[in-house]
Amino acid sequence: MDEESTMWNFEGDEHLNKASACTIRSFLTTLKENLxxxxxxxxxxxxxxxxxxxxxxxxxQVAEDAIVDAVRSGKFNSYSPSLGILDARRAIAEYLSQDHxxxxxxxxxxxxxxxxxxxxxxxxxxxxxxxxxxxxxPGYPLYEARAVFSHLEVRHFDLLPEKAWEIDLNGLEALAxxxxxxxxxxxxxxxxxxxxxxKHLQKIAETAKKLGIMIISDEAYGYLAFxxxxxxxMARFGSIVPVFTIGSISKRWMVPxxxxxxxLMSDPNGVVQKHKITECIKxxxxxxxxxxxxxxxxxxxxxxxxxxxxxxxxxNMLREAADLCHARLxxxxxxxxxxxxxxxxxxMVKLNLLLxxxxxxxxxxxxxxxxxxxxxxxxxxxxxxxxxxxxxxxxELSSLEDGLxxxxxxxxxxxxxx
Amino acid sequence: xDDGEKQxxxxxxxxxxxxxxxxxxxxxxxxGSTDRNDNRKVISxxxxxxxxxxxxxxxxVAQEAVVESLRSAKFNGYSPTAGLPQARKAIAEYLSRDLxxxxxxxxxxxxxxxxxxxxxTLxxxxxxxxxxxxxxPGFPIYGLCAAFRHLEIRYFDLLPDKxxxxxxxxxxxxxxxxxxxxxxxxxxxxxxxxxxxQHLKKIAETARRLGVVxxxxxxxGHLAFGANAFVPMGVFGSIAPIITLGSLSKRWLVPxxxxxxxVTNDPxxSLKSPKFVERLKKYCDICGGPATFIQGAVPTIIEQxxxxxxxxxxxxxxxxxxxxxxxxxxxxxxxxxxxxxxxxxxMVKLNLCLxxxxSDDIDFCFKLAKEESVxxxxxxxxxxxxxxxxxxxxEPSSLEEGLERAK
Numbered sequence: 152m153d154e155e156s157t158m159w160n161f162e163g164d165e166h167l168n169k170a171s172a173c174t175i176r177s178f179l180t181t182l183k184e185n186l187x188x189x190x191x192x193x194x195x196x197x198x199x200x201x202x203x204x205x206x207x208x209x210x211x212q213v214a215e216d217a218i219v220d221a222v223r224s225g226k227f228n229s230y231s232p233s234l235g236i237l238d239a240r241r242a243i244a245e246y247l248s249q250d251h252x253x254x255x256x257x258x259x260x261x262x263x264x265x266x267x268x269x270x271x272x273x274x275x276x277x278x279x280x281x282x283x284x285x286x287x288x289p290g291y292p293l294y295e296a297r298a299v300f301s302h303l304e305v306r307h308f309d310l311l312p313e314k315a316w317e318i319d320l321n322g323l324e325a326l327a328x329x330x331x332x333x334x335x336x337x338x339x340x341x342x343x344x345x346x347x348x349x350k351h352l353q354k355i356a357e358t359a360k361k362l363g364i365m366i367i368s369d370e371a372y373g374y375l376a377f378x379x380x381x382x383x384x385m386a387r388f389g390s391i392v393p394v395f396t397i398g399s400i401s402k403r404w405m406v407p408x409x410x411x412x413x414x415l416m417s418d419p420n421g422v423v424q425k426h427k428i429t430e431c432i433k434x435x436x437x438x439x440x441x442x443x444x445x446x447x448x449x450x451x452x453x454x455x456x457x458x459x460x461x462x463x464x465x466x467n468m469l470r471e472a473a474d475l476c477h478a479r480l481x482x483x484x485x486x487x488x489x490x491x492x493x494x495x496x497x498x499m500v501k502l503n504l505l506l507x508x509x510x511x512x513x514x515x516x517x518x519x520x521x522x523x524x525x526x527x528x529x530x531x532x533x534x535x536x537x538x539x540x541x542x543x544x545x546x547e548l549s550s551l552e553d554g555l556x557x558x559x560x561x562x563x564x565x566x567x568x569x
Numbered sequence: 570x571d572d573g574e575k576q577x578x579x580x581x582x583x584x585x586x587x588x589x590x591x592x593x594x595x596x597x598x599x600x601g602s603t604d605r606n607d608n609r610k611v612i613s614x615x616x617x618x619x620x621x622x623x624x625x626x627x628x629x630v631a632q633e634a635v636v637e638s639l640r641s642a643k644f645n646g647y648s649p650t651a652g653l654p655q656a657r658k659a660i661a662e663y664l665s666r667d668l669x670x671x672x673x674x675x676x677x678x679x680x681x682x683x684x685x686x687x688x689x690t691l692x693x694x695x696x697x698x699x700x701x702x703x704x705x706p707g708f709p710i711y712g713l714c715a716a717f718r719h720l721e722i723r724y725f726d727l728l729p730d731k732x733x734x735x736x737x738x739x740x741x742x743x744x745x746x747x748x749x750x751x752x753x754x755x756x757x758x759x760x761x762x763x764x765x766x767q768h769l770k771k772i773a774e775t776a777r778r779l780g781v782v783x784x785x786x787x788x789x790g791h792l793a794f795g796a797n798a799f800v801p802m803g804v805f806g807s808i809a810p811i812i813t814l815g816s817l818s819k820r821w822l823v824p825x826x827x828x829x830x831x832v833t834n835d836p837x838x839s840l841k842s843p844k845f846v847e848r849l850k851k852y853c854d855i856c857g858g859p860a861t862f863i864q865g866a867v868p869t870i871i872e873q874x875x876x877x878x879x880x881x882x883x884x885x886x887x888x889x890x891x892x893x894x895x896x897x898x899x900x901x902x903x904x905x906x907x908x909x910x911x912x913x914x915x916m917v918k919l920n921l922c923l924x925x926x927x928s929d930d931i932d933f934c935f936k937l938a939k940e941e942s943v944x945x946x947x948x949x950x951x952x953x954x955x956x957x958x959x960x961x962x963x964e965p966s967s968l969e970e971g972l973e974r975a976k
Contacts, residue, residue: 174854176650203646210645218862222635228627228823229620233593264681267857296855406645408861410681437591438713440685443860444825445635 174292175200178533185521195546195554198517198527200341200496202545203405207468210405211461217452218409218445227448231441234433235262235413239447243413246454247386247398255386259416261432262442266371266412269397270297272439273367273414276431277332278303285326285334287318289342289499289534289541291369294335307535308334312489312499316345320358327362334364339372339382342534342541343499344473344492346376349383356388365393365423371412372402374462377470378493389417400453402496403462411446469496472544472551479555485562486540496545499531502538508567513538519565524557591709592616595950602938612963612971613944617758617913619962620822624885627822628878631870635826638865648861650854652679656867660830663871664813668803670836678849681859682827683788683816688714689831689852690784690812693845694749695720702743702751704735705952706759706916708786711752724952725751729906729916733762737775750782750812756789756799759951759958760916761890761909763797766804773805782840785813788829791820791879794887795910803834810835819913820879821870828859828867886913886961889968893961896972903957903975913962916948919955930955941974 179198186194202208221227234240240257248255263269270293277284278301286294288307298305308323310316318336327334336355339346347355359366368385376382385394399412414432416423423429473492480488485506492498502513510516513530517540520526531539544551596615603611619625638644644653651657657674665672680686691701691714700721703711707724715722725739740751753772756763764772776783785802793799802811816829831849833840840846858864890909897905902923909915919930927933930947934957937943948956961968 176854201646209642215639215642218639219636222632222639225626225632228825230593230616230618230824233591265857271856293855300855407647408645410857410860437594438684438710438717439688440681440827443681443827443863445863446860 174296175529175533178529179527182517182521182527185518186525186527187522190525192525193550195526195550195557197543197546197551197554198529198541199543201407202496202543203407205545205547207547208405208465208545211453211457213457213461214400214404214406214449214453217449217456220452221445221448224448227444229444231262231444231447233436233439233441235260235442236444236447239450242451242454243415247384247396247415255415255417259418261414261416261436262447263412263414263436264440264442265401265407265410266369266397266399267293268439269399269412269414270294270369272432272435273333273395273397274298274301274303275435276428279332282330282332283328284332285323285364287335287337289531289536289539290335291337291341292534303332304330306331310340310343310345312343312501315490315493316340316343316499317347317351318355320354324358324362327364329363331362331364333367334359335367335369336385337369337371338385339370339376339494340497341369341372341495342497342529344495344497346378346380346382346493348380352383352385353388353391356385356391356394360392365395367395367397369397371397371399372495373398374403375466375469375496376494377466377473378491380493382494386415386417390419393418393420393423400450403465404453404457405465409446411442411450468548469545472546472548473498475548475551476542476544476555479552479559483559483562485566492544496543497541498544499536499539499541502540504538506567507562507565510565513540516540520558520561523564524561526554526557526561528558590950591713592946592950595946596944599934599938599944602935603942603944604939607942609942611942611944612967612974614959614961614963614968614971615944615946617819617960617962618824619913619960620824622962622964622967624964625822625882625962628874630873630875630878631817631821631823631866634866634869634873635863637869639862641865644862644865646861648679648858648864650850652677652858653861653864653867656864659868659871660832664801664803664815664832667801668806668834670806672803672832672834675846676833676835676841678831678853679858679864680816680829680831680853681857682818682824683786683814683829684710685827685856685858686814686816686829686831687711687786689849689856690750690814691715691718691720693849693852694782696749699747699749700745701749702740702781704752704754706948706956706958707752707952708754708758709950709952720749721747723748727757727760727762729918732764732907732910733757733760733916734764734768735772737771740775741779744779744781746780748779748781750784751776752784752786753802754786755802756787756793756911758786758789758912759914759946760907761912761914762907763793763795763799763911765797766800769800769802770805770808773802773808773811776809781809783809783811785811785834787813787815789819789912790815792883792886792913793911794883794890795908797910799911803832806834807836810840812840817867817870820882821874822882826859826863828863885965889961889963889965890915892965892968893959893972896969896976897959900972900976909961914958914960916951916953917957917959919957921955930957933957937975943971943974945975
């Protein structure tokens, strides 16, 4: 059969290539390919967003037991309703209500296959020709990828490192026009580790209202705030402006492989209903795949019965790791460290390339670091800030210590001699 | 909030809300029409999910495999794109048992149920101006997904007098240079057909001649209890490129677990071109797949499920399809042209002339729900007006009673 002939009518969609060219996964794959196979030392992964492989970061026993119970009960093998099993939606509503000033109804909760599908649903529903969406820079590249795929124009507003990565609201206002549909904020922040204050979130809500846009608040790292600023869910400002909150159990429970997330709609004034957004969400969920029923069946137990001690242990581990990073990174001359992370699992540092002799940008830094020191760190280009680095500190403390030492050694080796 | 507020967002034009006919949607409406004062229990012969009935329960082997996978704590993280290698390998081996060549694990992509496999396949093949051929009657998700991806839909008929075989002349007439693929559902939903080797070969040859990919929906694979044996379309992979879709949902009775697959059956390579594979992987990346711990259980589930479990399911389906067919023969205004050979449903024609105040299949089903608390799917939902689809994967006693009431 002649493969070169144009006999076959199919061709893939070119859009996909553009869309996923820059995912975090593709950067990490490139870095891993550059690791030196002959180096006996263990590889130190400081580039990922998934600590579940480390023994210290094992999920709560309660969560595991909940799933086992769900499987063995035999009651969760059937198809789930497309918006989620009612008990699961109720459990999420109650879990999220703990912080809100008003009760959350299960009707406002949609269960999704991880936060990833939540992003997929919201971008798809908002996309229409000529519209644009405002995304943070640095940010989480899946938003860009999905937006491009849906022909939604992307405009970036800056986060200000000198102000604890707060949003540059003036810049944001200048970007918006009458075709802007929404803005995305990530809090606690990936990749910056920010936890915004109540005051700042309120200002954001008021700005969004003025511009007539809705807010998508990505709270995948919700409640993972270990610093002095408490985590404030954006849903609290739903009476000012419609807020769609994205969340999941993946990060707080260290189980990204379980694929359970949600969309919470906070719109007590019914603005979104008027514009048919809710119907569109339901329609899209009708034709998309659902979350495994086993996980949904276990959710009530997971959300209600996980002991506080599990959560405080996680926060303590993250705090200790963040402190260690703070201590060590300050010692490295060519790295500038604008502020301590307050939450999530990441921090951003800036490279001072003038102090390095044969390294021209962040990608080169990371590739050489992988090759020479067997460490994986994400180049800032992956998240929208060239010549910065994103460091994940959710790893075993001893590995982190080792990793930071090796980074220091690497920078000394490549330092420009005066 | 005053009306003077400007609001920029409106529902995406991409989603057409009004025509969203899904099987779950219609069943929901029918359930809503049942008479609450009727003390008898509602009997649903409408949905393709037998797990509501205790006689259709999965095997303990599968359940324990998932428990073990979870307890190992090795499967809580993200899975690699396209799925865990051991799960892909297990499925490659499982499917290769019935093929004249060996599939490699690289040919297997894990998806969150067959529904996601459909979504990915259609999205990958879509391009501006393209069209796709779908069977009528068929499975409505194809139509919805295709419309959503801006694929023009063209329906070809299945012939009730010929065991619901594909009307290949119809197919030839519909194909043009913008046709990317044709979909075959075998064993068939909603018709219960199991195609012969010869017919499948003809389909492959036609596809080759017309230059289209065959999407073989084999979600009911191996659930054949009649005279015709199940033949996977992949057998003809060297004639035309085949994309096989399947899942654990039906054969293992666990539709809620969401473990499906998309397999490229293409030993001669057009679907294996690096470009195509890369696109497929990238799409899987954007979507995310099934829960990792369920993937972790797949090798054990595939290798250790006993034949006895499969036989039990098939026997029950054979029994219930017999009951169904016999009972339908007793009802004058229903005619069933073809006894089901596989899957879990059968298509039955309504003879409206014999009914006095019923105008069409939707009217029939709603009145049946209201007066007799029996739920049956109107054929319109699957593309054939004035037919009805009866699911026989239910408790035999419920089936009997349900059909009695229909009488």
